[in-house]
Amino acid sequence: MTDSPDEGRSLWSRVLGVISAVGPPVTVVTALLFYFGWARADAQASSMGLDESLFGYAAQDYILISISALYLPLVLLLIVGIIWFALDRWLRRQIDEDRHRTLAAKVAGSAAVVAVVIASGALLVAFLQPARTAIFAPYVMAGGVLVAAWGLRLRRHARAGHAPVLRAEERAVEATLVLSIVTLLLFWGTADYAQAVGRGLAANFEQNVQSLPRAEVYSPQPLGIGADAVTVSDVGTKEQPLYRYDGLRFLVLSGGRFFFLHDGWTTENGTVVVLPDDNSIRVEFSR
Structure with missing residues (x-):
């Protein structure tokens, strides 16, 4: 028995969905590891009076030297991601089964507003006092953007039921914009954190x-x-x-x-x- 065209398109849609869901995060994480390793090596070399290029590091070297410093944060992020995914599935199931639909919409909308306020506050503080907040402010903003986007999508789902509010192209554009903003914020925070780690390693060599x-x-x-x-x-x-x-x-x-x-x-x-x-x-x- 041959597969129908609709079944073939459905299969390809699922495959493309998996690629689009897994591919960008893996690419972003790899790029962050590489950038963190380079920024850390550059800050450490500068503190020691050297140029980072003297060490002749390759791409895999930057990734390897970043893992030791990012291992715990990445594990924590994965744990938070798993909890977030489970919570999202549970809330969507409650909405699909018509349980507390109105309450879920209000909570999701409120979460989006609070996230925007927190992200805006972190951005304001980062510009007013950059020396004191450069390490954590970009991560707070990135979290605020993600929570706001998630809250809005969940609110639309709760208010519209199973009927899609946005077309597939519009959802793709929205996801791309959110991913771009979060990626830029992560690079910002990663650069400052890596430089702090690099300077700390140089100071550690001095003491030991x-x-x-x-x-x-x-x-x-x-x-x-x-x-x-x-x-x-x-x-x-x-x-x-x-x-x-x-x-x-x-x-x-x-x-x-x-x-x-x-x-x-x-x-x-x-x-x-x-x-x-x-x-x-x-x-x-x-x-």
């Missing part, structure tokens, strides 16, 4: 530089390291010169380069030593 692995660098040629805490010793011979540099602390190996701090390093007066990862030097690590 002695806990980093100790590194001794050997080179047949003078390296000209100018940090006062780094000492050089001639351990070679006249025929085979060899110089050893002590007082270094290993930071990271990235982009084909070693990055070292030194004993007593600070964000204000410290020097970050960058050496190539090749046969021109030998590095020994210890605790």
Whole structure:
């Protein structure tokens, strides 16, 4: 038995519905992870007197370094999303079964108004006191936009019953606009949060530089390291010169380069030593 054209269109409609529901959130989350990793690395490098491009991070590196800081927030967001989805299904079922339809419409409309007021207040406070609210205000605004859009759609559903109020094209435009606004707000908040995390990591290196692995660098040629805490010793011979540099602390190996701090390093007066990862030097690590 062959499928009818209507059944084929229904199947494709369901497939496209799943893609449209899953695709954009996955894309947005991936983009946020990448942007968070880049912003965090850029803020951390700037606090250490470096340029982020020196580390030579790839796209997957930015995503990986962002996961540790965003793991808990993402888990909380997923939990809230599951609860929200369950609540939405329950309310729609109550409306479809004609239970408390008028009350549901009033509650949904009130929730939308309250959400708009809260989002507007957060926007106003963010512009008046940006230094104090830059981290949380964009997230409050994003939540307000989502709750307002959800409340309006639920109110339309409660007042119109099963009859659609908006055409499919109008609903798609509405969803696109809401998603665009929320995405921009999330990028705004993510940038500020990532920069705060990056600066905090740089300050943490300053406080705990002695806990980093100790590194001794050997080179047949003078390296000209100018940090006062780094000492050089001639351990070679006249025929085979060899110089050893002590007082270094290993930071990271990235982009084909070693990055070292030194004993007593600070964000204000410290020097970050960058050496190539090749046969021109030998590095020994210890605790």
